[in-house]
Amino acid sequence: MRWQRSNRAANCAIVCLAISLFTPFVPSAVRAASESSATDRWAFQSLVESDWDKQEQRRGRSPSSPDAIRDALERSRQLLDDLRRMPGFPDDPAAEKALERLRGESGNLDSLGEDQRLALYHRARAFSRDLALKNPLLDSRPIVFLKRRRFICQMLHEYLGYFYDYENIEGGGVFILEKPGRSLATRD
Incomplete structure (x- = not known):
């Protein structure tokens, strides 16, 4: 027992x-959001991005900081590697290409403006989130x-x-x- x-x-x-x-x-109060309309999807995405911003604030950095982007991409790589080893996870070469494209964009973070870095951060986190939701245990x-x-x-x-x-x-x-x-x- x-x-x-x-x-x-x-x-x-x-x-x-x-x-x-x-x-x-x-x-x-927000829990009743449905996924039927574009407004609701936008509101849901805004909540997710707001949560990401708060996570970075707890780490003492901005989501547009180069360290935040590098960490997000590294976690995405680790997640993709872990998912590949799972039984039932389909082989997805498009995911590898998407990750490489994001890593290529992050090659020269210092030359990007803050808005561009923030957009890259959100794309990296969205990629990682989509990967996590493809996990056969959660899908x-x-x-x-x-x-x-x-x-x-x-x-x-x-x-x-x-x-x-x-x-x-x-x-x-x-x-x-x-x-x-x-x-x-x-x-x-």
Whole structure:
């Protein structure tokens, strides 16, 4: 029984990490965005890009900084290499060409203007995001995640605490993200 609890907690932690990587954290008022109209798709893309900007701010840099672009391209390369080793991932020479094209554009970052670097950063992150969503473990499958009210200094242990309920915090629950990376629509 102890192994089952820790295994469930570990699986939950992995799912929560996947959620944080592939979907932006947004206010609940925006969760009703649908993917039907161009305006909604633009709004969803803006939320994703806003989340990317916040991630770079937490690293103490701007998304248009050369280091941010190099890191985004390196993570894309690592992700593509990892996905290639997965069973069920289709051989995709177009992805390799797209990555090489992005790396070629990043060859002389210092000569690019800030707007050009920001556009390159967003293209690199969008490429990586699209790759991640092609992962056979995530592709077109709903993701179960936990949502809890947070307290000061709370981090990943909140998800482990869901199973042990050590703080007896009210609120939250188990939700399903219907279309990961494509919509913020959830259900209980």
